[in-house]
Amino acid sequence: MAKLGNGAYATHPGEVLKDELEARNIPQRTFAKQVNMSYSALNEILNGRRPLTTNTALMFETALDIPADALMYMQTKYNLQTARKDNKVLAWLSKIPRVAALW
Numbered sequence: 150m151a152k153l154g155n156g157a158y159a160t161h162p163g164e165v166l167k168d169e170l171e172a173r174n175i176p177q178r179t180f181a182k183q184v185n186m187s188y189s190a191l192n193e194i195l196n197g198r199r200p201l202t203t204n205t206a207l208m209f210e211t212a213l214d215i216p217a218d219a220l221m222y223m224q225t226k227y228n229l230q231t232a233r234k235d236n237k238v239l240a241w242l243s244k245i246p247r248v249a250a251l252w
Contacts, residue, residue: 159230161197162206162223169213170195184212200224 170180177195181188186208193199201209201224206217232238 159226160223161227162201162220163195163197163199165220165223166209166213166215167195169215173213180212184208197227200228 170177177191178188181191184191186205190199194201194205201220203217203221206220206224209215209220210217
């Protein structure tokens with residue numbers, strides 16, 4: 150199988166959500182209270198310091214009508230891009246033999 154492209158830039162879903170809250174003029178603290186989430190957890194997601202979970206993606210979908218599957222796809226792409234740049238991950242992967250060519 151050919152090497153799959155990584156894409157130019159994976160965006161953390163928090164960036165999109167932060168832009169959406171700003172576009173709707175919803176302060177982060179207000180939104181956090183409305184959805185019963187701590188402000189610090191919300192802020193960490195919006196600033197890309199905490200990953201989006203399936204539960205939080207569903208919460209954003211319910212509150213903002215942004216599809217949870219699109220948000221989770223963004224999170225997965227971001228996670229993969231981050232892992233591909235992680236030296237520990239790269240060192241671990243370099244020790245795994247290519248098995249597909251042996252079949």
